Amino acid sequence: xxxxxxxxxxxxxxxxxxxxxxxxxxxxxxxxxxxxxxxxxxxxxxxxxxxxxxxxxxxxxxxxxxxxxxxxxxxxxxxxxxxxxxxxxxxxxxxxxxxxxxxxxxxxxxxxxxxxxxxxxxxxxxxxxxxxxxxxxxxxxxxxxxxxxxxxxxxxxxxxxxxxxxxxxxxxxxxxxxxxxxxxxxxxxxxxxxxxxxxxxxxxxxxxxxxxxxxxxxxxxxxxxxxxxxxxxxxxxxxxxxxxxxxxxxxxxxxxxxxxxxxxxxxxxxxxxxxxxxxxxxxxxxxxxxxxxxxxxxxxxxxxxxxxxxxxxxxxxxxxxxxxxxxxxxxxxxxxxxxxxxxxxxxxxxxxxxxxxxxxxxxxxxxxxxxxxxxxxxxxxxxxxxxxxxxxxxxxxxxxxxxxxxxxxxx
Numbered sequence: 402x403x404x405x406x407x408x409x410x411x412x413x414x415x416x417x418x419x420x421x422x423x424x425x426x427x428x429x430x431x432x433x434x435x436x437x438x439x440x441x442x443x444x445x446x447x448x449x450x451x452x453x454x455x456x457x458x459x460x461x462x463x464x465x466x467x468x469x470x471x472x473x474x475x476x477x478x479x480x481x482x483x484x485x486x487x488x489x490x491x492x493x494x495x496x497x498x499x500x501x502x503x504x505x506x507x508x509x510x511x512x513x514x515x516x517x518x519x520x521x522x523x524x525x526x527x528x529x530x531x532x533x534x535x536x537x538x539x540x541x542x543x544x545x546x547x548x549x550x551x552x553x554x555x556x557x558x559x560x561x562x563x564x565x566x567x568x569x570x571x572x573x574x575x576x577x578x579x580x581x582x583x584x585x586x587x588x589x590x591x592x593x594x595x596x597x598x599x600x601x602x603x604x605x606x607x608x609x610x611x612x613x614x615x616x617x618x619x620x621x622x623x624x625x626x627x628x629x630x631x632x633x634x635x636x637x638x639x640x641x642x643x644x645x646x647x648x649x650x651x652x653x654x655x656x657x658x659x660x661x662x663x664x665x666x667x668x669x670x671x672x673x674x675x676x677x678x679x680x681x682x683x684x685x686x687x688x689x690x691x692x693x694x695x696x697x698x699x700x701x702x703x704x705x706x707x708x709x710x711x712x713x714x715x716x717x718x719x720x721x722x723x724x725x726x727x728x729x730x731x732x733x734x735x736x737x738x739x740x741x742x743x744x745x746x747x748x749x750x751x752x753x754x755x756x757x758x759x760x761x762x763x764x765x766x767x768x769x770x771x772x773x774x775x776x777x778x779x780x781x782x783x784x785x786x787x788x789x790x791x792x793x794x795x796x797x798x799x800x801x802x803x804x805x806x807x808x809x810x811x812x
Contacts, residue, residue: 404806406463407436408450409471410785414771415756421685423711424749431787435471439777442805447771463808469800470787472752473769474543474778476759477733479670479691481548481581481724482533483526483561486517488726492699501700501727502653505625511551511585514725518551518561526564531572533723533731538574538809541780541799542733545574546720546763548619550581554590555605558582562614573804577763579647580609583620583627583635594627598635606642621649622657629656636664645764651675652696662688668718668762672705673697680706683715689762691718692754694740695728707744718762719754735795748791777806 412435418424436450438457446453454460491509495501504510518526530547537545547565552558562578569576582601586594609615618639622632626649636646646664650657652671658679661669670691683690692705710717719740723731730736733755741751757769768776780799782790790797802809 403438403440403445403457403460404463405436405438405450405453405457405460406803407453407465409435409465409781410468411435411787412437412447412471412771413752413787414447415473415752416770416772418749418753418757420758420761421716422714424747424753426747426749429749429787437471437771437777437779439806442777442807444771444773444775444777446773465781465801467783467800468785469781470784470790471771471779471781472787472790473756473771474780474802474804475541475733475755476544476763476765476769477537477542477721477723478546478668478718478759478762479548479693479720479722480546480731481550481722482537482545482731483530483547483549483565484514484518484551484725485521485526485529486514486725487729488513491726492729495701502625510726512588514551515553515587519557523560523564526561527567530564530568534568534572534574534576537731537733538572538802538804539798540732540734541802543574543778543780543802543804544577544760544763544765544768546577546579548579548581550584550619553582553584553587555608558605559608559612559614562609563612566614573807573809577617578615579617579619580605580615581619581621583618583632585621585626595631598627598631602635602638606639606644610642616643616645617647618644619647619649622660623649623652624654629660632657632660633664636660636666640664647762651679655679658682662686667764670720671696672710673703675706680709680713680715683710683713685714686716689718689758690715691720691759691762692740693720693722693728694736695730696722698736698739699727699729704740704744707740707746711746711750716758716761717750717754718759719751720759732795734790734798738791738794741791748788751791777803779803
């Protein structure tokens with residue numbers, strides 16, 4: 402059944418915007434008094450409401466009751482929201498001046514979350530993940546990438562991925578699972594880092610394929626995690642097995658971005674330490690630069706050089722990195738809005754980074770733009786001017802969210 406939704410004060414379809422490089426707000430197409438025609442969860446047409454109403458006689462109308470601005474649903478292309486427990490102790494130490502690496506070496510950090518997540522059964526993890534997914538959806542995030550990586554052994558990595566699959570089948574939100582078993586070498590593995598990666602290739606990845614749990618593989622390239630050379634071999638083996646690739650790169654030191662580019666990864670994520678030497682490599686590169694302002698806020702460190710990435714011709718996406726350690730807040734819009742003030746990103750660049758450019762980071766080409774043939778993943782804000790959305794720095798939340806054309810009742 403066809404449905405016409407509207408009218409909206411403004412619709413920002415995001416069509417015609419560049420996939421790479423800087424975008425000025427003047428490039429945004431704005432439809433005043435707009436409407437959107439949807440059928441079976443797919444957009445048929447976006448245009449002026451009255452013209453669409455006349456074009457489709459007898460069409461069912463889903464009328465909006467207030468003046469709203471309509472934009473595509475957000476896509477969070479990097480999260481770790483399948484976990485148990487918390488790391489409040491880590492945060493307390495960080496604000497006293499301890500570094501991320503110092504805390505990790507003293508027994509905190511990722512391994513603390515591994516310990517707590519291993520203690521939780523699959524049912525518990527599923528319930529915790531479901532709650533976080535519902536919160537994200539209520540805040541306009543209609544597609545969410547979710548990583549494993551707090552299991553770090555075969556049984557517990559599978560447990561995480563199975564929990565993600567369960568929530569994916571029961572939630573309105575689309576979840577994109579990623580295996581991050583190469584988060585760091587586990588303390589209880591009898592062997593060095595290379596042996597652990599070989600173990601994953603031989604034992605875990607075939608099981609993931611067999612159960613169809615994910616087609617994406619990630620690895621953390623950093624001191625205390627995995628070296629660039631070790632990561633290259635692991636990624637190449639995963640690619641041969643048919644997995645898509647993404648990389649935790651250049652968070653505290655450089656080298657990871659070059660591995661991501663050489664490996665043909667869909668995205669290189671973090672990039673806080675990326676220097677002027679590496680930035681030109683991103684010009685028109687197929688690999689998306691994913692910046693994670695939540696990690697910078699949580700760790701008290703500089704943002705990734707998003708402005709320089711854009712000016713160099715990169716495709717820039719913005720994600721929350723929602724996790725129990727470095728980015729526990731998980732408010733994607735707030736993080737993006739605050740970073741935009743520091744990095745001098747235009748509204749168009751922020752919206753692009755949260756929608757169609759984030760979709761590219763996940764290898765998705767059916768969402769992030771409000772045009773014919775795309776998924777009807779939408780969100781509306783109670784304002785008459787799209788610029789208010791970032792102006793309120795994350796405090797303005799959507800009043801309506803639609804996933805595949807169906808409005809989420811609890812928003």
